[in-house]
Every structure is written in structure tokens, then in C-alpha cells.
Amino acid sequence: MDRKYNFYAGPATLPLPVLVQVREEIVDYHGAGLSLIETSHRSKEYDKVHTGASSVIRELFRVPDNYSILFLGGGATLQFGMVPLNLLQGKPFCDFTLTGQWSKKAYGDAKKIGNVNVVYDGSDNNFTGLPDPEDIRTSRDAAYLHITSNETVQGVQWHRWPETGSVPLVADMSSDIMSRPLPVDKFGLIYAGAQKNLGPAGVTLVIIRNDLVEEGQDTLPAYLRYRTHAEKDSLYNTPPVFSIYVLGLVMEWVKKSGGLSKMQALSTERAGLIYCAIDNSGGFYRCPVQETARSSMNIVFHLPSAELEARFIDEAGENDMIGLKGHRSLGGCRASVYNSMPVEGARALSEFMKEFARKNS
Numbered sequence: 182m183d184r185k186y187n188f189y190a191g192p193a194t195l196p197l198p199v200l201v202q203v204r205e206e207i208v209d210y211h212g213a214g215l216s217l218i219e220t221s222h223r224s225k226e227y228d229k230v231h232t233g234a235s236s237v238i239r240e241l242f243r244v245p246d247n248y249s250i251l252f253l254g255g256g257a258t259l260q261f262g263m264v265p266l267n268l269l270q271g272k273p274f275c276d277f278t279l280t281g282q283w284s285k286k287a288y289g290d291a292k293k294i295g296n297v298n299v300v301y302d303g304s305d306n307n308f309t310g311l312p313d314p315e316d317i318r319t320s321r322d323a324a325y326l327h328i329t330s331n332e333t334v335q336g337v338q339w340h341r342w343p344e345t346g347s348v349p350l351v352a353d354m355s356s357d358i359m360s361r362p363l364p365v366d367k368f369g370l371i372y373a374g375a376q377k378n379l380g381p382a383g384v385t386l387v388i389i390r391n392d393l394v395e396e397g398q399d400t401l402p403a404y405l406r407y408r409t410h411a412e413k414d415s416l417y418n419t420p421p422v423f424s425i426y427v428l429g430l431v432m433e434w435v436k437k438s439g440g441l442s443k444m445q446a447l448s449t450e451r452a453g454l455i456y457c458a459i460d461n462s463g464g465f466y467r468c469p470v471q472e473t474a475r476s477s478m479n480i481v482f483h484l485p486s487a488e489l490e491a492r493f494i495d496e497a498g499e500n501d502m503i504g505l506k507g508h509r510s511l512g513g514c515r516a517s518v519y520n521s522m523p524v525e526g527a528r529a530l531s532e533f534m535k536e537f538a539r540k541n542s
């Protein structure tokens with residue numbers, strides 16, 4: 182099999198053993214004579230998959246009992262609206278940190294629903310840094326504080342969490358969930374589209390504290406209210422069964438691989454290899470992000486010219502490393518190194534970077 186090293190930001194690479202298992206099970210699921218994606222979501226076969234995915238998440242993340250785990254549709258993007266619809270409507274305001282493209286989008290939707298108070302705006306430094314968590318001042322009356330734990334486009338990542346006291350902390354963790362241990366009890370609500378670090382596109386994981394489940398008013402359309410899904414264990418309507426099934430397999434793979442501390446160690450190693458190639462290139466590669474805010478998931482860098490960047494991406498492709506083009510809004514290059522990227526992939530890229538710099542400096 183000729184598998185490439187895939188550095189796409191999302192949908193992103195998945196663990197090979199998971200793909201192989203899916204291939205084996207896709208036509209005839211465990212001898213049932215049909216595939217799982219042809220099976221009723223009310224069947225006992227699917228129920229096992231659904232419940233299993235949820236319990237392995239609860240185990241891996243040590244999700245406390247007073248939190249619900251939901252599998253929703255609509256991507257992280259639907260959460261940009263659903264969070265304020267449930268938690269902001271009827272309240273005076275919420276607090277927001279603007280740290281890059283994704284938090285700006287979340288902010289745009291929240292503003293349509295209520296008052297939003299910006300407690301940090303990184304546009305002054307072009308979103309190349311993050312605030313010190315101690316400098317984030319939330320007001321006691323805020324409905325919640327929203328952060329984006331990892332900005333996938335700009336490549337900045339929170340490495341410590343703000344203390345918000347009784348104000349619920351809400352985080353979009355789409356691009357770094359499961360890459361490190363997570364103190365779930367510090368958060369009121371966590372959401373993440375699956376297609377970066379959890380599985381295939383089509384399902385969004387929401388971990389929500391049960392008192393916040395109750396906040397959404399019954400005037401909301403059923404699907405948009407967290408309570409609807411919490412009450413029915415995410416089986417109010419047909420869930421994205423294939424995505425949940427594969428997500429469950431990825432979770433089992435993480436568990437077998439050593440859990441979240443192991444994921445963090447591997448992530449540090451992968452990112453270290455690539456940042457090292459950047460920092461030791463004598464200025465050939467430049468990472469615009471302040472060192473303390475560098476992401477271990479999405480590594481953004483530039484070469485001396487757009488022409489060299491294009492050649493870099495082409496030659497990397499010829500060497501079976503794909504998906505290195507930067508986001509269209511920023512240009513440059515971006516290497517996304519999520520959990521499923523083997524360390525050898527990051528090592529291959531860092532070696533290629535050194536060689537390319539040597540030849541083109």
C-alpha cells in the first residue's frame with residue numbers, strides 16, 4: 182500500500198489500523214449480513230457502537246458525571262450559533278477572545294444573538310500571539326467566556342487556561358482536542374468538529390455541563406436546543422452513524438496507544454521536529470507565531486519568496502508529503518500534525534525541509 186504523509190488541516194489523516202478495520206467491516210458488520218451504515222440507528226448493533234463511542238470518550242477525557250457527551254451534526258460551525266442561542270439568549274452579554282479566523286467566525290454569529298464583549302483582540306499583532314490567561318478579565322455577569330483553544334489557520338494555541346470562576350468557560354477545540362490531557366471540569370462547554378483529530382467529518386462532539394443543558398429555552402427549534410439531544414442521548418433524530426462509528430474506533434486506537442498523555446508526548450515530538458527545522462534554518466523558514474503561542478497541531482511557516490514556497494510544496498508532493506499549502510487567506514505553508522500523523526511523517530518532513538533549505542539558500 183502506498184500511503185502518503187498527509188498534512189492537510191482537515192479533513193485530516195486517520196490511523197491506518199482504523200481504516201483497515203473499516204474496510205474489513207464495511208460490507209458485513211460482525212457477521213450481521215449488512216453494513217453498519219445500513220442498520221437502523223435504533224438497532225442493538227448500532228446502540229452498542231453509539232454507547233461505546235460515548236463511554237470511551239468519558240473514560241479517556243475523565244468526563245465527570247455531571248457532564249453530557251453529545252454527537253451532533255452541522256460541524257463546529259453550527260456550534261457558533263447554537264452556543265449563544267442556548268447560553269446567551271436572555272442574558273445581558275458574553276465575553277469573547279478574538280485570536281484568529283475561527284474565533285472571529287464564532288464571534289460573528291454570537292453577535293447576531295446577543296451582546297458580546299471582546300476581552301482580547303489579537304488583530305493588533307495580526308493574530309500571531311495569545312494573551313496571558315491571567316490578563317483575561319471576565320465579568321462576573323458574563324453568560325460565558327468563549328475561547329478557541331487552537332487557531333487552525335494562524336497556528337496559535339492556548340497552553341494554559343484562563344480562570345473564570347463561576348463564569349462558564351466555553352471552548353472551540355476542533356483542531357486540538359485529544360492532543361493532550363484535558364481538565365474538563367474547568368469548562369462549561371467544549372465543542373469540536375471531528376474531522377481534524379477525532380475522526381471523519383460529519384459529527385461534532387459537544388461536552389456540556391448539565392446545568393448549562395437546561396439554559397436553552399423551549400422556544401428554540403428542537404434541533405438547536407442542547408436539552409433535546411441530552412435527553413435522548415443524541416438519538417433525537419438520525420445521528421451521523423458512520424462518523425460516530427469511525428470516531429469510536431479512533432478513540433479505541435488512542436486508548437490502546439496509551440491515552441491522552443501519550444498523545445501529548447507524541448505531539449510534542451512531532452511539532453518539535455518541525456519547529457526545530459524552522460528555527461535552525463538560519464532564517465530560511467520563518468514562523469510568524471510568538472514562541473509561547475506556537476501550536477503543536479498546525480505549524481505555519483514562510484519561505485523567502487512565494488516562488489520558493491510553490492516549489493517547496495511541489496517537491497514535497499513528489500516526496501509523498503501532501504497538504505502543505507497554507508490557508509488561502511494567509512499564503513505560505515502549513516503542516517498539520519494531528520494525533521494520527523506518525524512521528525516518522527514529521528521526521529520525514531523536517532529532513533526534507535533541511536535538505537530543501539540547503540539546496541535553495
Ligand SMILES: *Cc1c(COP(=O)(O)O)cnc(C)c1O
Pocket residue numbers: 191255256257258259283329331332333353354355356374375377
Ligand atoms: C475546522 C474548524 C472549524 C469549522 O469546523 P466545521 O466542522 O467545518 O464547521 C471551527 N473551528 C476550528 C478551530 C476549526 O479548526
